[in-house]
Amino acid sequence: MRIGELARRTGVSERSLRYYETQGLLAAERTPGGHRDYPETAVDRVIRIQELYAAGLHSEKIRQLLPCMRDRDGGPSAIATPRLVQDLTAERDRIDRMIADLRRSRETLDEVIRTARDA
Amino acid sequence: MRIGELARRTGVSERSLRYYETQGLLAAERTPGGHRDYPETAVDRVIRIQELYAAGLHSEKIRQLLPCMRDRDGGPSAIATPRLVQDLTAERDRIDRMIADLRRSRETLDEVIRTARDA
DNA sequence: CTTGAACCTCACATCAGTGTCAAGTTCTAC
DNA sequence: GTAGAACTTGACACTGATGTGAGGTTCAAG
Numbered sequence: 001m002r003i004g005e006l007a008r009r010t011g012v013s014e015r016s017l018r019y020y021e022t023q024g025l026l027a028a029e030r031t032p033g034g035h036r037d038y039p040e041t042a043v044d045r046v047i048r049i050q051e052l053y054a055a056g057l058h059s060e061k062i063r064q065l066l067p068c069m070r071d072r073d074g075g076p077s078a079i080a081t082p083r084l085v086q087d088l089t090a091e092r093d094r095i096d097r098m099i100a101d102l103r104r105s106r107e108t109l110d111e112v113i114r115t116a117r118d119a
Numbered sequence: 120m121r122i123g124e125l126a127r128r129t130g131v132s133e134r135s136l137r138y139y140e141t142q143g144l145l146a147a148e149r150t151p152g153g154h155r156d157y158p159e160t161a162v163d164r165v166i167r168i169q170e171l172y173a174a175g176l177h178s179e180k181i182r183q184l185l186p187c188m189r190d191r192d193g194g195p196s197a198i199a200t201p202r203l204v205q206d207l208t209a210e211r212d213r214i215d216r217m218i219a220d221l222r223r224s225r226e227t228l229d230e231v232i233r234t235a236r237d238a
Numbered sequence: 239c240t241t242g243a244a245c246c247t248c249a250c251a252t253c254a255g256t257g258t259c260a261a262g263t264t265c266t267a268c
Numbered sequence: 269g270t271a272g273a274a275c276t277t278g279a280c281a282c283t284g285a286t287g288t289g290a291g292g293t294t295c296a297a298g
Binding site for chain 2: 048051052054055057065068069070076079080081082084085088089091092095096098099101102103104105106108109110111112113115116117119
Binding site: 035 | 257
């Protein structure tokens with residue numbers, strides 16, 4: 001599929017998809033004319049990338065992580081090195097703290113909303 | 120208390136505390152010489168501000184929100200307007216989606232970590 | 239007093255993903 | 269073959285909280 005359709009199906013801009021490619025996160029075949037041609041699996045991958053970005057991971061970590069992930073259709077094509085495992089564990093802990101923070105903020109907002117509604 | 124101690128106790132940099140003041144999020148008395156003098160309640164407030172920033176709220180929203188929050192020692196000093204409630208509800212929904220995304224990323228990382236450990 | 243830590247304001251830099259525009263090429267359908 | 273949509277690369281802008289450094293002032297303890 002071409003970049004326009006991939007953008008539409010994932011909700012990620014064409015600009016970002018091209019950026020992901022420069023970061024080594026997303027490969028694409030090329031048509032004879034040079035247009036990108038993505039496999040169907042790109043949809044899942046882009047969504048995964050987007051989620052990881054949202055979780056605060058940087059391109060480099062995502063790039064290292066991607067080959068170690070289990071794809072929808074198969075097992076991982078690589079096993080994380082001890083060094084990577086250490087990094088990812090730190091990231092996971094950071095995400096846990098982030099979730100805890102978000103919960104508190106969510107509760108704060110919810111309380112303000114409820115207070116206003118009950119007034 | 121002065122800015123250095125507040126920074127130490129909250130883990131937020133002095134730079135950020137001064138920035139919060141320019142954004143109307145954090146008030147301080149001044150000594151005759153011009154140094155900031157914070158009340159004890161500033162500690163809780165700063166932590167709360169930090170959490171809201173981490174949740175993706177911008178200064179302006181936090182500024183509107185703060186007076187409507189229940190402080191540790193008392194009730195809110197203002198009630199959110201319908202317009203603000205609408206905004207905050209949107210933010211709350213966004214935070215919910217963010218938490219869901221984070222959970223998925225957390226699970227992704229965890230699986231890679233477990234796979235590596237079991238190998 | 240003096241001295242050093244702590245504080246003040248102001249200004250400029252940074253980060254990294256994304257938006258946007260320009261100028262040119264390819265694709266597809268008629 | 270031609271029109272227009274879709275694509276290409278490249279460059280520049282932005283966001284907005286935070287880092288950092290300069291140059292000067294205040295505070296607190298000896």
